[in-house]
Amino acid sequence: MNQTIQDILKRRSIRAFQKRLVPEDDLSAILEAGLYAPSAVNEQPWHFTVIQNKDMLAELNVKTKDLLKKHPNPLFRNSGKDQEYNIFYHAPTVIIVSSQDDALVPQIDCAVATENMLIAAQSLGIASCWIGNVKWLFETAGDEYKTRFKLPQGYTPSHGVSLGYSAIPAVQAPPRKGNAINYIK
Template identity: 30%
Template sequence: MNETLNVIHNRRSIRSYTPEPITDDELHEIIQAGIYAPSARNSQDWHFSVVRDAAVLGKLKEIMKENMLNSGVEFLTKRASEPGFVAFFDAPMLILLSADEKERFAAIDCGAAAENIALAAESLHIGTCLMTSSELLFARDADGKLKKSLGIPDGYRHVCALTVGHKDGEQPAPAPRKENLVNTI
């Protein structure tokens, strides 16, 4: 297997991180990988909000926990009630992907960018977890203040997030893959 295929196969969703920060060079490389993803009509109507300031990140983890507790979704409430629970797996960095509300293919564009970020990070031995439950962050943001404070442009909506950090512990084994998903004609 070549190096690219190795990285694709080794990438796992990482849910346990060390506090070691991501360097500026590492951040630059992984964000560039996101920016170089394909987008429908080459619209590039996406935005990457990188949060690594400890105080801001701490506040987001608190908001997320609070919103999980009040979500009315049993498994989220249960998880957030666990002793020592910290949202976003207590990662030292969070990348929030948002896209123009008018872009029909926003989810696909951001999904491609997010996977590029995850693969670039893996190539640097950095762990990530792609999340859409991050939308809960904005569950009580009707006035858009939180979005604005995170630099999400007007008219953009949150699509997904990636937790980013150095892996703490063993690489998880890949989940079994379903069979009979492909036909070739």
């Protein structure tokens, strides 16, 4: 099996991070992998904001958890109330992915770019976790963060990616569901 496929199979969502930052050149390579994702009619409708400011990360965590506490789904409500839960798992770097509002399929394109970054991180020995939960904050206070993230006009923040060095031993992949592939020859 080649290295790319091994990296895809080995990538796991990591939920505990060391404090040390990833080197700048690795971070740049991860972001570039995102920029080189395919996109519908080549719109490249993404924007990446790298946040390493501790106060900003703490604020995003607290405000998202405040919203989770009021969520109709008890699963989300409980995570909002959980004192131990940090939505970014204390990763020292978070990439916020924003999507271009008037693109054809911005959410799909941004998801593709995000996965490119997760695999690139894995290939460099860097741990990651896709953070969808921050969307609850962006859905209510998105306009404020468009300004504070200095986004170009017409982009809306969507989700995050926690990045850093894992603070836990290797995680096993959850078992794969069956019946996900068939052939018509």
